[in-house]
Each structure stands twice: as structure tokens, then as C-alpha cells.
Amino acid sequence: MRSIEEVIKQSNLKIMVVGNSGSGKTHFTGTFPKSYVINTEPGGMDTIANNPQLSKNIVGWDEFIPDSPKDTKRVFQELQLACDKVKELAREGKVETLVLDNMTYLSENRWTYIETHEPKFSTRTGDLDKMSMFGALGRWQYQFVLMNLLRFPGNVVMTVHEQLESDEALDKKPDKSCPILPNIIGGFRDKAEGMFSCVMYLQKIKGQQGYKHVARTNKGNQRNAKNRYNLPEIIENPSYSNILTAIRKNVSQVKEK
Numbered sequence: 001m002r003s004i005e006e007v008i009k010q011s012n013l014k015i016m017v018v019g020n021s022g023s024g025k026t027h028f029t030g031t032f033p034k035s036y037v038i039n040t041e042p043g044g045m046d047t048i049a050n051n052p053q054l055s056k057n058i059v060g061w062d063e064f065i066p067d068s069p070k071d072t073k074r075v076f077q078e079l080q081l082a083c084d085k086v087k088e089l090a091r092e093g094k095v096e097t098l099v100l101d102n103m104t105y106l107s108e109n110r111w112t113y114i115e116t117h118e119p120k121f122s123t124r125t126g127d128l129d130k131m132s133m134f135g136a137l138g139r140w141q142y143q144f145v146l147m148n149l150l151r152f153p154g155n156v157v158m159t160v161h162e163q164l165e166s167d168e169a170l171d172k173k174p175d176k177s178c179p180i181l182p183n184i185i186g187g188f189r190d191k192a193e194g195m196f197s198c199v200m201y202l203q204k205i206k207g208q209q210g211y212k213h214v215a216r217t218n219k220g221n222q223r224n225a226k227n228r229y230n231l232p233e234i235i236e237n238p239s240y241s242n243i244l245t246a247i248r249k250n251v252s253q254v255k256e257k
Contacts, residue, residue, distance in 0.1 A: 013155045013243065016103075016192060017215075018162045018182050018223075019202035024213035024238070025159040026101055028202065030054030031239035032155055034096035036086045037061035038079070040105040059095055060086075064106070072113035083148040090153050097155040103145075103192075104161040107185045111137055134186050141188040145195055155240075160184060160192075162201065162223075178224035198227040202238065213237055 013032075017025045026047040029035065035058050039045055042065060048054045064079045066072045089095040100106065111133075120132040149156050163183035170176050180201075182189045193199045201216040201223040215238035216223055217231040230250045235242055 012153070013157070013198065013229075013240075014150060014196050015155075015157050015198040015200055016182070016196040017157060017159045017200050017202060018225075019159075020162055023202040023204050025202055027051070027054065027213070028215075028238055029099045029101055029157045029159060030057055031241065032097040032099065032157060033057055033240065034059050034094070035061075035099050036089065036095045036097070037099045037101060038082065038106075039063045039101055040065060040109065041102050044101055057097075060089075064109075066109055066112070069112050069116040072109055073117055075109065076113055080148075087152060095154065097157065098149060098152045099156075100149060100158040102159045102161065104183045107137070107141060107188070110140055111185055114140075137186045138188045138191075141184070141186065142191060145192065150195060156196075158196070175224075178219065178222055180222045181224065193224060193226070198229060198231070199225050200227070200238065201225045 017028055019025050026044060029037070030048045030051065031054065037045070037048075037058060037060070039061055040063075045061060045063075048058060062078075062082055064075050064082075066075045086095055086098055090098075114133050114136055118133075118136065120129045120136070121127065122129045145158070149158060161183040162180055165173075165179045165181055170179055182192055184192060198217060201221075203214055203216070204211055205214055213236070215235045216225045216233065217227045217229075217235060218225055218233040220233065229243070229247050231243065231246050235246070
């Protein structure tokens with residue numbers, strides 16, 4: 001029979017973290033051990049750089065932010081090389097966590113890349129074929145997340161901003177109870193939730209003792225959160241260690257039965 005620690009070690013966390021600016025997404029990613037960070041947000045590393053408790057968990061990071069629409073080609077070439085390299089580092093035991101902070105910006109930059117370097121035109125009218133281009137964007141998003149993130153042999157955390165779905169788009173969905181969803185350009189935002197073992201929505205809430213960060217890990221409050229780790233519905237001050245504590249508790253209860 002496997003020990004609790006063996007179960008936990010072999011079950012790397014695959015988490016998508018959704019929330020507004022200031023909700024604690026980057027802080028949360030900084031609690032994971034031996035992390036390599038793919039940063040796409042200007043100033044995105046400031047939170048970690050100014051917190052020694054978080055910066056000690058970072059073994060490497062690179063910034064993938066284009067200087068211009070044309071520069072997106074360089075950025076995405078270097079991004080792929082970095083993803084390949086970090087897998088090697090993981091197999092060597094030098095990296096345990098891969099962080100993408102933030103998919104909202106990366107998707108916008110990919111759209112700029114497609115507009116600049118891979119535009120598609122209608123064979124009938126010669127006009128710009130945006131539907132075909134959005135299709136190309138969605139395929140790239142899916143392949144990037146699947147092959148570069150979820151196939152990483154360790155923990156994976158991908159951050160995303162949240163958005164309120166438009167009434168028009170919401171009317172087309174069978175479930176209209178969750179209008180707040182990941183802010184990812186194109187239809188991939190509806191697929192991304194199913195690819196991760198945990199979709200966690202973060203909020204910063206003001207109470208009598210000041211502000212605190214809370215994570216919703218199950219559906220509710222207009223958000224389609226979910227997890228396969230049997231986590232409690234709400235986690236206060238979410239962190240890597242707090243999630244492991246909850247998993248250990250669940251595994252212990254199963255073993256006792």
C-alpha cells in the first residue's frame with residue numbers, strides 16, 4: 001500500500017487560477033516549490049521580487065513580452081525554446097513547478113502574432129477571414145496548454161484574469177449560472193476549464209481584521225470553479241502548502257476507511 005506522501009508526490013497539481021488584478025494570483029504561484037515562471041505581464045514579477053518568502057521558491061524566470069507586433073515572432077520562438085528547456089530541468093530535478101503568469105496576456109499577444117504574421121483571407125472575397133484566424137488561435141492555445149504546460153512533469157499553475165461574459169454569448173450557453181469566467185480571447189476559454197484538475201477563483205475580501213485572500217474551488221458565486229482533489233469549497237489564504245494539507249487530510253480519511 002502506498003503511503004500518503006507517495007500518493008501526493010505522484011499527483012502533481014495542475015491548477016488554473018482565475019481572478020481580477022490584485023486578487024492574489026501571482027502571490028499564490030509564488031508559494032510553489034522550485035518554480036520556473038513564464039511571465040507575460042509587464043511588472044508581473046514585482047510581487048515575488050519584493051517578497052523574500054516567495055522569491056526563494058523561484059529558480060528561474062523569463063519575460064515574454066513583445067516590443068511591437070513584429071516582435072511577437074521572436075517572443076513565441078523563444079517561448080517554445082524555454083518550454084522545451086524547462087522540461088529538461090524538471091527531469092534533472094532542478095525545477096518542480098511551471099508557472100504561466102498570465103494566459104490573458106499571452107493569448108492577446110498570440111492574436112497579434114496571427115494578425116501580423118499569419119493573417120488569413122477569404123478565397124471568395126479576398127477579405128480578412130477573422131473566423132479562420134480565431135480558429136487558428138484556438139488550436140494554438142489548446143496545443144500550447146496541452147503539450148507545454150500539462151505535459152510538464154511537475155506542478156503547473158496557469159493564471160488568468162476573470163471577465164463577465166456578454167449577454168449575447170451567455171444566451172448561447174446551456175448553463176447560464178456562471179457568467180464570470182476566464183478572460184481568454186476566443187472560444188478556448190470554454191475548453192480550458194476542462195483541461196485542469198483544479199480551476200480556482202481568487203478574491204481579495206475586506207473584513208474586520210483587514211484584507212484576506214480566499215479561493216473558491218467548487219462551483220458557486222457565479223463562478224464555475226472545480227477540482228478533482230476533493231478540496232473544501234473555500235480556502236482562506238490559499239497556498240501550495242494549504243492545498244497539500246487538504247489533500248493529505250482527504251487521503252488519510254480514505255485510508256482509515
